[in-house]
Amino acid sequence: MAEHIIRLQGVTKEFDTKGGKVVALKDIDLDIERGDSYGIIGLSGAGKSTLVRTINLLEEPTEGKVIFDGNLLTGLKNKDLNLHRRKISMIFQQFNLLMQRDAIGNICFPMEIAGVPKAEAVKKAKELLKVVDLEDRAHSYPSQLSGGQKQRVAIARALASDPEVILCDEATSALDPKTTRSILKLLRQINEERGITLVVITHEMGVIKQLCNKVAVIEGGRIVERGDVQDVFARPKTKAARKLFFPDSEDSELPETRTAVRNRLRLVFDEETAYKPIISNMILATGEPVNLLYANMDALLDEQRGQMVIALSDNKEAAEKQKAYLIKEGVEFTEIEEDSDYYDYPLHGFREEESE
């Protein structure tokens, strides 16, 4: 059962730049089993995009071996490599669709390259459009599609060559949260129903949580931690992992150390309130301190919105005053139940608010 579809052995990648050699990947060993949905998470510059590109040799490793489905890919001639590449599809953050071809044309493209007869390719492309739920946009050009629809076309295109593996390079990073969720659902379905192995590159742990069963944390070109998603999330061993999972809690702070705080509110700042010094003014106005537990301004998930978790004064009357002040200032807030883990909000907080 535990068959390795992808194996990286001692993969190192160096780039020659004007400033000298830059080591992007250092001695990476990675085994991915068939059917896995393997997340690779890291901050930008950690080397994750380079890593995923070594799998299909878009980046040729300086050292080390890349083995796909039992075949050594490193050192192959382009012609032979191209045959294997057809079984490793890829989707991208910027979709990378052909702008001059409609949806069907884009999905037919990999089949055209592989020499599939046109009629057969078109028939299959139409079926794949059904899979990604875009039947009615068959003849739309990418410029007429939304980001989520473009990624759906890209996913259909990725499926067209009947791949063993789909490499997802920040596939949802350019999408809004709602679309992200639907794309992740689609990918998960593809992984579960078709048994296609996924390699998921991301900097958002929400993606890992919703899509992956395994995860590797990459930092400074090395894999510093790996394992089942549940384990790594529950007990991150390295600082790098904690930093990614709990981005705004100072490195060492684990969530359980703070959930004891009472009287917590989660505030949501919209475009109007985001730049006002509301908390400071509230403290001045009510004369009572608050405890600031978490704050974040996120441009990616939802433009110009921020959120904050604060603990109100222990004094009930003062706490009521503070709430009244927030209402007056027009800040949205919700009270957090005592046992909930507010560290989950950074990723899912905004998603709760959307409706279909």
Next chain:
Amino acid sequence: MDFSTLGSLLGQGTLDTLYMIVVCTVVSYIIGLPIGVSLIVTAPGGIRPLALYNKVVGFIVNILRSVPFLILMIALMPYIRKIIGTGIGKEAATAALIVAAAPFVARLVEQSLLEVDPGVIEAAQAMGANNFQIVRKVLLLEARPSLLNGAAVATINILGYTAMAGIVGAGGLGEIAIRYGLYRFQPSIMWITIVILVIMVQILQEIGIKVVAKYDNRIN
């Protein structure tokens, strides 16, 4: 000069100019398009980097592009005379025009292909496309609107060159303008040729815009 003589003079001039434009544009693209493509393919970071080829060809294109057309044409005359037997007339002028226009076309093509999103090329590589497929199905197709736009610019430019070639007896409207307007001081005839030239440019431009719009799937 009576009306019908003038008419046939201008008619012949227009035909000669059109002949030079068409032959020169077609041949310049036959030469310039592959050179432009090869410059993109062999560039550092291209799909098949070849530093030496890229530098040498790029250098030659630059040199030919930086010599003013009139001077290039005069400099080429003795060689053209040796090769095709005559240094004047529309055939000789067309030969000189091609030497000047082909590098220009190569650069235009290179610029157009540069606009193709590298991500799309990477996607094609990831699918297992070979370099030939990438050139044919990705580069040339994705850059098609820009290439057509470039072709309109090139044609209008070549029209300008043909007029200049009139100075060395190329025939066509340019020569008529120079001969009658400058040497015989008949500005009215010169003005007529100018009007015809302007109309030709406008028509070419309109055709260019229409064709580009028709073939650009990013807008409609």
